[in-house]
Amino acid sequence: MYLHSMQRKPTLKAFKYRIYPTDAQAVFFAKTFGCCRFVWNKMLDKKLQAYKKKERIPQDTPAKYKEEFPFLKEVDSFALCNVQLQLEKAFKDHFRNRKQFKLPKFKKKRDKQSYTTNNVHNSIRVDFEKRLLYLPKLREGVKIELHRRFEGKIKSVTVSRTNEGKYYASILVETQNPRNKVSEPKSKVCGIDLGLEYFAIVTNDFGSYKVEHPKYLRLGEERLKRLQKSFSKKQKGSKNSEKARLRLGRQHAYISNARNDFLHKLSKAIIDENQVVVVEDINVKGLLKTRLAKSISDSGWAKFLSYLKYKAEWYGRTFIQVNRFFPSSKLCHRCGHKNDDLGLNDRMWCCPKCGETHDRDVNASINLYLVGLGRSEVTPVEQALVDDRSPHGLPKKPSCDEAGSSTAKD
Numbered sequence: 001m002y003l004h005s006m007q008r009k010p011t012l013k014a015f016k017y018r019i020y021p022t023d024a025q026a027v028f029f030a031k032t033f034g035c036c037r038f039v040w041n042k043m044l045d046k047k048l049q050a051y052k053k054k055e056r057i058p059q060d061t062p063a064k065y066k067e068e069f070p071f072l073k074e075v076d077s078f079a080l081c082n083v084q085l086q087l088e089k090a091f092k093d094h095f096r097n098r099k100q101f102k103l104p105k106f107k108k109k110r111d112k113q114s115y116t117t118n119n120v121h122n123s124i125r126v127d128f129e130k131r132l133l134y135l136p137k138l139r140e141g142v143k144i145e146l147h148r149r150f151e152g153k154i155k156s157v158t159v160s161r162t163n164e165g166k167y168y169a170s171i172l173v174e175t176q177n178p179r180n181k182v183s184e185p186k187s188k189v190c191g192i193d194l195g196l197e198y199f200a201i202v203t204n205d206f207g208s209y210k211v212e213h214p215k216y217l218r219l220g221e222e223r224l225k226r227l228q229k230s231f232s233k234k235q236k237g238s239k240n241s242e243k244a245r246l247r248l249g250r251q252h253a254y255i256s257n258a259r260n261d262f263l264h265k266l267s268k269a270i271i272d273e274n275q276v277v278v279v280e281d282i283n284v285k286g287l288l289k290t291r292l293a294k295s296i297s298d299s300g301w302a303k304f305l306s307y308l309k310y311k312a313e314w315y316g317r318t319f320i321q322v323n324r325f326f327p328s329s330k331l332c333h334r335c336g337h338k339n340d341d342l343g344l345n346d347r348m349w350c351c352p353k354c355g356e357t358h359d360r361d362v363n364a365s366i367n368l369y370l371v372g373l374g375r376s377e378v379t380p381v382e383q384a385l386v387d388d389r390s391p392h393g394l395p396k397k398p399s400c401d402e403a404g405s406s407t408a409k410d
């Protein structure tokens, strides 16, 4: 742990805050958003034309357009430079992987608006006392809701405006120590099986527990479906259609915030609790092609794994993704027998060799846990660590039967 923190490299971390611009500041933001969109669309158009003619794709700079369109000089020039960089990155991504990255699209006024500017010679500052954010080209600070502090050098800020007219600033900070509070892990190892019925099944030194999909997300998604239906029924361009579109946008934003919040809290809790975290290397993209697609993309597995991974890095934990061919579901965790007859729909199964009854997902998470235990960096579980606490209704003894499954052991 100590060594780990000594070797820490600076990390970039984004802090997002709600901001409340004055009318004049909102006008400046609108101008900047507009100029960014304008430059994006101009550059994109040029690039796409060359692309269609199979010519070399031109690398424009915003300076080129400033002659012809002098209003571009009024806004933050870093914002325009960043448009160029973002667009070039989008094309690069596309050429690298055409399936995953589609060609960039033209920006519309009614999309979410944003611009990114860089900190040069302290042009971006946060006054924590006065609760103000200073941005280039704005003489007065913008009122900011600083619900949490950060320390470190500000690299850039992305100002955005949602469809509903809320403003946010996402501040990218280079920080040496992004950890809030790090406690010694209570459990050495934890194995996580990601499921559809449950979001995850977790096994650590204290036993197994299931993490349900939060109910508010399910309800939120049902409401989303209803809103989508109602929006599609409205006559395009009508006042009611516009209202329905806004409602739909709000619901989308609500669900995406709520899901992120859930994934952040769960990953943080797991990283806090365990020294080594073992997960399956799920080929999410492969799975997405099947009809499971909807529920998988909804459950946010890929995001969850990426959160676990970077949090593990921050907090000095070990994150292990096992090979996706590792048969975590088919192995009996008790005797090691591999049950090749196990079908996708078998939720419970009985090991033909040792007779143990398994809950499919709990057994898988125990197998992942055992993988972690077998790793050389893991010292054997210290019994002294076992205490009486029982987070998330965690059973005290590691046992498959206590993990909430209804089968009785004979």
Ligand SMILES: [Zn+2]
Residues within 6 Å of the ligand: 332, 333, 334, 335, 336, 337, 351, 352, 353, 354, 355, 356
């Ligand atoms: Zn067995």
